[in-house]
Amino acid sequence: MNQFEAVHAATRSGAARSGTGTRREEHTFRGNLSSTRHGWLRLTPAYSVRLVQQLLASGSAQPPFLDPFCGTGTTLLACAEHGFDCDTTDINPFLIWLARSKVAAYSPAVRAEARAALARLCRAARRTQPGLAWTPPIHRIERWWSPATLGALSRAFAALSALRASSSRPALDLLRVAFCRVLIQCSSAHFGHQSMSFAPAESDSAIASSGAAATTSAALERERVAELLAAALESVLLAAAQRLPGTRRRVLLADARQLHDKLPAAHYGSVITSPPYANRMSYIRELRPYMYWLGYLADRTRAGVLDWTAIGGTWGSATSNLSSWVPEPGVPPLQPEIEARLTAIAERSALLSSYVRKYCHDMFRHFSSLAHVLRPGGSAHFVVGNSKFYDVLVPIEQVLARQLEQAGFRAVDVTVLRKRSSKKELFEFVVGARR
Ligand SMILES: C[S@@+](CC[C@H](N)C(=O)[O-])C[C@H]1O[C@@H](n2cnc3c(N)ncnc32)[C@H](O)[C@@H]1O
Known part of the structure; x- marks a missing residue:
């Protein structure tokens, strides 16, 4: 089974079972809770450790691995448990501390x-x-x-x-x-x-x-x-007390749009990751009790500044910054079909329309940077959800698939992973590609 078939087998079995409560949880954070260090702290959008484990166990995804959107360190820890080298990055210093703590040795x-x-x-x-x-x-x-x-x-x-x-x-x-x-x-x-x-x-x-x-x-x-x-x-x-195999693992504070500044060129064999979704969820807001107590946040101003550096960040000053945001040169235009949807959203809220546009823009910058650090033939797997604003569905998975091609990836494909909520039309996908 090649690595695409492995993911698809994993995702197909998840999709087939997605109607049943506990099975559905296998593809979300709740499915991680009973598993070792994976359950140390909750983060709503943490993805399924089982999906990552299935991919690693298939033997087709190649190390060294990279997770550019570390979150609670699911990919990093799963790789460490399976004896694979893995590097991971995140923009949030609290999550960097958490991921490092999750893979540390405790005598x-x-x-x-x-x-x-x-x-x-x-x-x-x-x-x-x-x-x-x-x-x-x-x-x-x-x-x-x-x-x-x-x-x-x-x-x-x-x-x-x-x-x-x-x-x-x-x-x-x-x-x-x-x-x-x-x-x-x-x-x-x-x-x-x-x-x-x-x-x-x-x-x-x-x-x-x-x-x-x-x-x-x-x-x-x-x-x-x-x-x-x-x-x-x-x-x-x-x-x-569970000892992890002695693999090479690095956890770096870095912007996923600037990976090439901090990571070696053409080095990684596979990316397994879950980027932010374009759904206005703020990780800083979600994590603020931990971040304030442990000293990673001192006030609301800093929280807004940090959220603005996050892809899809929209909390506090990040929202007001959107109104003056201008796209950077070199990012290709969106498909006409997506532009039409942004126009429909703009009729209700110009700000929300800019929010989605900036999200797409930032994801392209991420893919362009990723292309430098993934080695030729290497594979990438992105778990991502689509979004709906008012009654306008934004097929983010299609946007990302197109952008991956524009950034130089090939063999791009999209598989449905699970239905996400009671809202009609909201799904989670795996967008796969090869460098
Ligand atoms: C969906 S979460 C990842 C969840 C992770 N897979 C897990 O299991 O916990 C997305 C992560 O991307 C991070 N992030 C957002 N913008 C970023 C950026 N520009 N560079 C690096 N990480 C970023 C967020 O801080 C968040 O931790």
Whole structure:
């Protein structure tokens, strides 16, 4: 079976089973949860580790591998588990830290160090102490965590920060991963596919109606944070104990439109990746609780600046930047059929139309750069979803297929992977090509 047939076999079996709940999850992040270090932290658009594993196991995709849109490091980790060399890049420094942590080696001594240090975090979380230690400048933080839970988190985080002087970096990383997991487990945020909502806060009058009940409930919340921290670290340690084969793996902070600046020319045998979709999902927005707590974001201005560097970024100032954005020279025009769709979107919103245009423009720049680092004959596999704005469907997979050809790739083809949501016409595809 050649590598295209392998992907298609994998995707066909996924597509055939896509109607059933758990099978469908094999092609999304939820399908990763039970699998080793893959489940360390959630990112809504993380793709299926099984799809990557099937491709690698087919033996037809050639190392060294490259994932230019690392995200949570699914491709990187799957390659490491299978003993393949892999490099990966992302624009988001938090994801760079996460991916590096996911493929690091954790000796028994390091794991014992992290377990011993956990006691300090749990003691700090349980402490009854008026006021808060440091909390991050997240807008309306009270929507994320109740006062008692936030207090426990902030004390645990202060204890974690205090360990910096005396603990090894890998032990601290394990504790940070566990802390991040607990941030979400005890938050009031509900994550939907692309959006997030918050559980309504308890009203002040309900809390005031019983001082004793409030005190008990605060104690329970502190205890819960401590217990969640202990459980999260145990699960992280279990996965960290699994040794990865000694492959070459590099995780670089880099722009996928400038890969040729940082990566060797004509080097990679295959690309397995999932670029952002043109759906206005912001990874910075999605990841902001982790990023603010761990110090990768200090304020909203920086969040907007970072989102503007992301392909498809659209949060905060990234949106206002769109109105003055002008295309760079050298990017070929879109197909007339796509132009017609952008015009239809522009009738409802000129800004959204520019958003899609810039997305396509940036993806072409990515393909042009990728063409320099993929070796002749090398293969590329892009998992991507189409989009709909108002009632206008944008067949992004067709745009990307055409752009790959324009950037010098051949044997381009598009396969349906799964239906994406209850919305009619929204699918995920694998766009494949050869250099
Ligand atoms: C769909 S996610 C990748 C998910 C990944 N496959 C996983 O399993 O977690 C797309 C990623 O592209 C990154 N990204 C967006 N613009 C980028 C750019 N210009 N250069 C590099 N990475 C970028 C985002 O930060 C995000 O992590």
